[in-house]
Amino acid sequence: MMRQLLRTLIITLGLAAPGLALAADQKGPFHPLDALTPDEIAGTVKLLTAAGDADADTVYPAITLKPAAKEAMRAWTPGTPFTRAAFVVLRRNLVTYEALVDLTANKVTSYTPKPNAQPAIMDYEWIKARDNLMADQRFKDAIAKRGLKNVFCTPNSAGAFPGDGLEGKRVLKVPCFTHDEAASPYAARPIEGLMGIVDTDSGEVLSVIDSGITGLPSMPQGYGKSLPQPGPALKPIAIVAPQGSNITLSGNLDVKWANWSMHLRPDKRAGLIVNLVRFNDGAKARDVAYQMNLSEVFVPYMDPNPEWSYRTFLDAGEFGLGYMISSLKPGTDCPEASYFIDLTFPNDVGGTFTRPKALCLFERATGDPGWRHYESGAKRVDGIAQTEMVIRHITTLGNYDYAVDYVFSPQGNITMRVGATGFDAIKSTAAKSLADPAAAEVTKYGSLIAPYTVAPNHEHYFSFRLDLDVDGPKNALVRDTIVPGKIEGSKTRTSLWTVKTDRYAAEGPIAEDHESAGEGWRVINPNEKNGLGETPSYWIDAHHGATAVMDAADPPQRRAGFSAYTLWASRYAEGEDWSAGLYPNLSTKDEGLPAYVAQKRSINNEDLVIWYTMGFRHVPRPEDFPILPTFWHEMTLRPAFFFDRDPSMTFNPGSLPPQGQN
Numbered sequence: 001m002m003r004q005l006l007r008t009l010i011i012t013l014g015l016a017a018p019g020l021a022l023a024a025d026q027k028g029p030f031h032p033l034d035a036l037t038p039d040e041i042a043g044t045v046k047l048l049t050a051a052g053d054a055d056a057d058t059v060y061p062a063i064t065l066k067p068a069a070k071e072a073m074r075a076w077t078p079g080t081p082f083t084r085a086a087f088v089v090l091r092r093n094l095v096t097y098e099a100l101v102d103l104t105a106n107k108v109t110s111y112t113p114k115p116n117a118q119p120a121i122m123d124y125e126w127i128k129a130r131d132n133l134m135a136d137q138r139f140k141d142a143i144a145k146r147g148l149k150n151v152f153c154t155p156n157s158a159g160a161f162p163g164d165g166l167e168g169k170r171v172l173k174v175p176c177f178t179h180d181e182a183a184s185p186y187a188a189r190p191i192e193g194l195m196g197i198v199d200t201d202s203g204e205v206l207s208v209i210d211s212g213i214t215g216l217p218s219m220p221q222g223y224g225k226s227l228p229q230p231g232p233a234l235k236p237i238a239i240v241a242p243q244g245s246n247i248t249l250s251g252n253l254d255v256k257w258a259n260w261s262m263h264l265r266p267d268k269r270a271g272l273i274v275n276l277v278r279f280n281d282g283a284k285a286r287d288v289a290y291q292m293n294l295s296e297v298f299v300p301y302m303d304p305n306p307e308w309s310y311r312t313f314l315d316a317g318e319f320g321l322g323y324m325i326s327s328l329k330p331g332t333d334c335p336e337a338s339y340f341i342d343l344t345f346p347n348d349v350g351g352t353f354t355r356p357k358a359l360c361l362f363e364r365a366t367g368d369p370g371w372r373h374y375e376s377g378a379k380r381v382d383g384i385a386q387t388e389m390v391i392r393h394i395t396t397l398g399n400y401d402y403a404v405d406y407v408f409s410p411q412g413n414i415t416m417r418v419g420a421t422g423f424d425a426i427k428s429t430a431a432k433s434l435a436d437p438a439a440a441e442v443t444k445y446g447s448l449i450a451p452y453t454v455a456p457n458h459e460h461y462f463s464f465r466l467d468l469d470v471d472g473p474k475n476a477l478v479r480d481t482i483v484p485g486k487i488e489g490s491k492t493r494t495s496l497w498t499v500k501t502d503r504y505a506a507e508g509p510i511a512e513d514h515e516s517a518g519e520g521w522r523v524i525n526p527n528e529k530n531g532l533g534e535t536p537s538y539w540i541d542a543h544h545g546a547t548a549v550m551d552a553a554d555p556p557q558r559r560a561g562f563s564a565y566t567l568w569a570s571r572y573a574e575g576e577d578w579s580a581g582l583y584p585n586l587s588t589k590d591e592g593l594p595a596y597v598a599q600k601r602s603i604n605n606e607d608l609v610i611w612y613t614m615g616f617r618h619v620p621r622p623e624d625f626p627i628l629p630t631f632w633h634e635m636t637l638r639p640a641f642f643f644d645r646d647p648s649m650t651f652n653p654g655s656l657p658p659q660g661q662n
């Protein structure tokens with residue numbers, strides 16, 4: 001099954017059409033880091049079945065590319081052969097197995113039972129939990145007692161709480177809503193005081209918790225129902241590419257823009273994986289990152305009520321950021337002049353599904369100067385209009401939507417942004433306003449964001465795994481500290497500061513709070529020099545350093561230790577991919593980042609991986625209602641001593657004719 005890069009994808013620049021269309025006949029694989037193709041996924045299942053390791057009832061939480069060794073990937077050049085392999089997590093007769101399948105030699109390489117591992121939630125389990133609860137007589141009685149119609153249940157991952165009697169069971173916890181068909185169920189009326197717990201292996205409804213009736217908001221809510229009169233009509237503003245795109249796409253999916261090149265692959269768990277990020281500096285393609293992806297998302301709620309306190313979601317490992325990816329709407333989610341790309345993912349039953357327009361790539365003129373200067377003598381402004389390339393997907397996890405962006409600039413910067421939108425999780429309460437005597441109690445753990453509606457406080461932690469390779473894999477991490485000093489012997493100016501740079505010896509958590517004054521971190525390549533004789537580096541320029549507040553010993557925090565620190569560094573090791581471990585669903589101990597770095601391996605002039613937690617604590621506001629306006633957080637990797645000068649000096653976008661100017 002050796003394949004070669006034989007053809008290049010045909011790209012249609014649909015200038016007038018909404019979106020730039022890609023030809024749909026791509027197959028591949030064209031690149032060793034391409035996602036497994038539908039044929040390869042089918043081949044994997046066939047080989048496992050032929051070996052007696054799977055049967056028609058087997059389900060597949062994961063069938064994903066097992067990349068060849070990193071060194072081989074870095075050395076690979078287009079047109080040369082490559083090998084392919086699949087990593088599989090399967091469940092057969094309610095036991096979890098891991099398998100490696102060699103798709104080049106057509107054989108199952110390994111097959112190992114993992115009796116205690118709980119893989120991600122699968123579609124059939126979600127449906128089983130919902131349907132079995134709704135068919136349960138105890139549940140029907142609880143609904144009848146409340147006199148409700150149009151009931152909608154949406155199972156949640158259950159978390160793990162040792163001592164609750166659910167240990168070792170594969171459970172989902174199921175809250176329900178009642179809604180008007182016209183409104184989103186998530187913006188409708190949560191049925192407080194009622195929750196089901198369903199064992200998805202046996203199908204048994206283990207319990208129906210009914211802690212009493214709470215009144216519901218009197219009217220159906222949601223943006224579809226409660227829009228006020230529209231404001232003044234505004235003329236549309238749009239991003240256009242009148243002469244076509246500067247982005248080139250080839251293979252499946254190799255991207256080139258300005259001086260940047262990279263390879264993308266959709267991933268059921270991570271959403272999108274960005275590989276082989278390089279910057280053309282003159283004639284040389286210089287390595288910046290081997291791989292960048294969102295590794296885990298942790299969202300714990302801060303409400304002690306049993307129907308809420310379990311809500312401690314690990315969205316990538318429990319659900320899958322690619323599995324839950326949503327189609328993008330041209331003109332709303334991305335500019336119409338974007339490439340919109342359909343993405344194909346493995347499903348749970350050994351096949352695939354395709355999400356149309358699941359990824360967009362576009363350029364945008366930001367409207368800001370990339371650089372400028374007013375020459376007062378010549379009375380002239382020199383400068384360039386800033387333009388950047390954005391790669392975006394949006395994952396919808398029940399009520400929340402997360403837009404994940406990778407933004408590349410001509411200055412050599414890479415910005416990772418996460419935009420949270422969709423609905424705050426809400427609960428019905430007895431209080432219409434804070435004047436109500438019940439309000440003090442119901443707003444203790446959240447905010448009243450609409451009449452009879454409280455949104456509990458919670459946190460969001462996005463863990464990015466950033467395998468930077470600054471001019472190659474051998475890197476080191478340094479901390480720059482601002483040191484206040486004195487000017488000795490001066491009678492006028494007396495104080496200043498200097499920079500002290502220290503290198504880290506071993507892996508571990510690095511920075512609890514990245515916003516601490518006077519500190520900065522850089523990934524350096526101690527083996528290289530720029531033209532000025534300086535050590536090239538990329539600076540981790542972060543703005544959002546919130547870290548988890550929960551006790552380290554609290555069960556949810558024990559599963560998501562990555563959220564306690566903004567910055568981590570580990571030594572690269574194959575298979576160390578997931579911040580909360582390979583099997584975070586229902587996990588009771590952290591087998592992710594804290595376990596990886598507990599080995600205290602050297603990271604000094606080694607292959608280094610940076611893990612960045614982009615965190616924010618969410619105290620909901622009425623302005624988050626009826627829907628949360630997209631709330632962006634970001635961090636930027638900036639070159640420092642990497643280039644000899646500003647690389648955007650070589651950036652030469654065509655300019656548009658002036659319009660309407662005097």
Ligand SMILES: [Cu+2]
Pocket residue numbers: 420424458459460618
């Ligand atoms: Cu939130």
